[in-house]
Amino acid sequence: MTINxxxxxxxxASGLVGTELLHVLLENPVYEHVKIMVRKPLDAKHPKLEQVVVDYEELENYSIHFKVHDVYCCLGTTIKKAGSQEAFKKVDYEYPVRLANMASVHGVQNFLIVSALGADAESKVFYSKTKGELEEQLKKLELPALHIFRPSLLLGNRQEFRLGEKTAIALSPIFSLFLTGPLQKYKPVSARSVANAMYTIAQINQTGIYTYPSDQIKKINQQTIHETKR
Structure with a gap:
């Protein structure tokens, strides 16, 4: 593929990582056309941006929009915001699986998704269990390239206030001092770093299933910044 x-x-695209990723996709010349699936239009305009208002319950009706090279999934919510575990699972499991199925049907080259550190289908923690089940289901699909990003605590400006998260972020500089060696993957990572890493990985011509924890996400981001400055 050539530029543009x-x-x-x-x-x-309206979430913490999704907002940053949208900026990255629009800023870089690699993509000549960027589509975002939204429930209601965002206040965003760009010559190569197309907003597609969708009903995720009827995603199959939007199959024409999956004729793209890369699909990025940054869907995610909280149980508090969703209102119930069932509603949470729709957003964090069912909808991503539907997206991946559609991507597989249309031969999308790369499917890139934000999961979470600690994702484990056997976990007793509902959030981690759901993320783990999602990853396992995605791995069963016939996707040419599946890239799973597992950030730890995400740093960035959220639209909604989360007390527990704000407290964790405030204390993170102290905790980070003790997170060395194998524990580095537990260090907080910025949403922008995740977005940059997702974009970078999508530009590599490779097939298979790959998982990137926070420390690897940071390395990819730092390497990209270094190469850009050269």
């Missing part, structure tokens, strides 16, 4: 010849589809 690729196309991308992003789901979850």
């Amino acid at each position: 010849s690729r196309s991308a589809l992003l789901a979850g």
